[in-house]
Amino acid sequence: MSIKKSILKPDEMAALLKLKFGGKNINSHHKNSNIKKDYNLAYCYDTLDKVSRSFAAVIRQLPEEISDVVCLFYLILRGLDSVEDDMDLSYEDKILLLREFYTKNFERGWKLENVGDKAEYRELLANYDKVIEAFLALDVKYQNIITDICQKMGSGMADFVESKITTLEDYNLYCHYVAGLVGIGLSELFAASEIESKELESKDKLANSMGLFLQKTNIVRDYKEDMDENRIFWPEEVWTLYSPTFEGFSLNPNKSESLSCLNHMVNDALSHATDCLDYLKILTNERAFRFCAIPQVMAIATLAEVYNNQKVFTENVKIRKGLAAKLILSAGSIQEVVKIYKEMASAIAKKIPHGFPNSEETLELVEKINAYCELALAETYKSPEIA
Incomplete structure (x- = not known):
């Protein structure tokens, strides 16, 4: 994540400095x-x-x-x-x-x-x-x-x-094993420690979505790195719709077929967004909330960065360091997280290309996220308590 890209954005530079020199003490050692x-x-x-x-x-x-x-x-x-x-x-x-x-x-x-x-x-x-x-x-x-x-x-x-990860069903199952189970395990640990209520143990679907959202974001972003390591995590059922070979996207990164495949994968990740917000709404401990929320806001921002971005096929695309700092400092309440999701969904909406086969689905997904966020911001949430 380059600092240079944040220099012309005063709010991001301020967040970087605040994070570095104290602020909300996010980086303090326990x-x-x-x-x-x-x-x-x-x-x-x-x-x-x-x-x-x-x-x-x-x-x-x-x-x-x-x-x-x-x-x-x-x-x-x-x-x-x-x-x-x-x-x-x-x-x-x-x-x-x-x-x-x-x-x-x-x-x-x-x-x-x-x-x-x-x-x-x-x-x-x-x-x-x-x-x-x-x-x-x-x-x-x-x-x-x-x-x-x-x-x-x-x-x-x-x-x-x-x-191989052939079907979307395979893809979801693999992501469940490597990430969804982490979300489920964390819920169980939080409940066992009593920093959160026992209710969290019954929210496996939402906890699984928390993990899938992060894992799928990483899989989309890491196309180039994984291809260089001879690893393919994108489901064959999806990428073969757009190219006869997985390497073909890096050879023709600006082709509509390549970008359509990328956007297809982003759409799949975005399908978990509202589940993640539903999970975060349950949390009552401020520190547990921040722990869960920070990776989620980074993920939605990453999806906004990689959507319809041909650079995914040729380099490791990351969000700006200043933006990352701003997100970390902002992810302290459900209201702020909802605002971030709404902002990033709107950023994706502005990048939707005309005439692509999955552009309509992207629009439906971001409209769903926006509608959810509008409703959430109209509600009054109980503020998390500091342990």
Whole structure:
């Protein structure tokens, strides 16, 4: 995300400075006394900074009773995902590791050398024994939730190791395994910690949509990166409507067929937008709300950036750093998040091309989001309470 693109936008530069030098203290490190006492937990937080800076920042501002749990939940699933992403592992080894990974969290001293497609992921797995020790220090109720999600995710990933994402049904199922389950797991963790009500445990459909919205946004944005790594996550049922080969889009990025396919994929992601808002409306803890809301507003802004944007096929498209800072600082209430969704839906509407086969569907989707937002802004919500 380039800072230069925000220089001519004073509100974004102000947000960047506010985020950097304090503001709402979003980036402050969580001063949990256990971290000072526990070497393994300290390692986990240090590693969290390396594998995901943005996620590390929002985890640290969670209430103390849940931040360590979510940190470990993320690292465990990051370790599992690193196994899936390593294209040098044989199918047999990968499938076995994915199916058994959840059991390793109870196997003191277990670690894995030279696995992962990035240095920081290889380092995580090479020091995974520290993650295990920190995990085993958690309350059993949290261990059980994390283990259940890890087992389901690993099994689902293993199912897709040797099979392509052919249909939209495959696509939704894959995204459920790798992201929807994360949303469901977080709901269960929030309810178990009592920072949110037990009602959240019954909202699996909405929690799944939270995960799918983020995952599908990343899959659309990461076309070039994934193609370079010989990975295809766009469903064959969709992209073959527009090109005989997946590589064809990067060879002809400005063709109407390429952009139509891109917009088709964005439409599919946008179908989850109102579910995400419905989920966020349920949350009552301000810190939990911000933790969930920040990735969602970043996702809707990313979709607005990539929609009908031929650069997706030739480079890694990201939103401006200043805009990202502005979104992070604004995502503190449901009213503000709804305003952001409405603004981004309107931005997409302005980019809808005439005569494309799925332009009418895009218009219907953004009109649905806008109507939802108009109604939501007319309602009065109870302000979240600070834990």
